[in-house]
Amino acid sequence: MSHFGEFDDMNLWVMTRRDFLPLALLAGLSVWVLADHGLAEAADQEAKAPSISLTVDYGDGVQKVFSQLPWRKGLTVLQALESAKKHPRGITFVYKGTGSRGFLTQIDDLKNQGRGANWIYRVNNQLGDKSFAVFELQAGDAVLWKFGDYR
Numbered sequence: 726m727s728h729f730g731e732f733d734d735m736n737l738w739v740m741t742r743r744d745f746l747p748l749a750l751l752a753g754l755s756v757w758v759l760a761d762h763g764l765a766e767a768a769d770q771e772a773k774a775p776s777i778s779l780t781v782d783y784g785d786g787v788q789k790v791f792s793q794l795p796w797r798k799g800l801t802v803l804q805a806l807e808s809a810k811k812h813p814r815g816i817t818f819v820y821k822g823t824g825s826r827g828f829l830t831q832i833d834d835l836k837n838q839g840r841g842a843n844w845i846y847r848v849n850n851q852l853g854d855k856s857f858a859v860f861e862l863q864a865g866d867a868v869l870w871k872f873g874d875y876r
Contacts, residue, residue: 775864779805781816781832784842784872789816796864802846802857803827805868820858827858835872846870 775796781789794808806829809816819831829844830837837843846853846860847869853860862868 777805777862777864777866777868779809779868780870781809782869782871782873783833783835789814796862796866800862802848802853802860802862802868805862806857806870822856823858825856825859827856829857829870832870832872842873843875844870844872845875 776793777796777800779791779794789809791809791812794805803820806816806818810818817831817833818829819836820827820829822828829846832844835844846857848860848862848866850867850869
């Protein structure tokens, strides 16, 4: 008798019942490892998908952070807000105008106050230099909407 299986009268190798369990476990483990590796690759691909982040700072110590909103070529700050709005714990917002005249007036329950606190956006810590409705984002950009006095 060999160490693993045995040979029959015709010198053909025959697996015994005792040998089946370790092989079955080995096969199952191989499938599990390969499947787990495939899931890890899928998660890596998702993590590598181009994205932007959006932070809403209410100016009172509370923030909402959307750390990985999907990015695509031509994505504007307005479209990033729309994406955050669709999130299960998203935001609401109101704006007036379109295109280069688009102007945000409210996020959630906080409205612009005219001469007081207002919503101001920055991209990568730089003050937005055009309407949020036309400002195009790049992959990896960080958008911050902050409610406060203009500075």
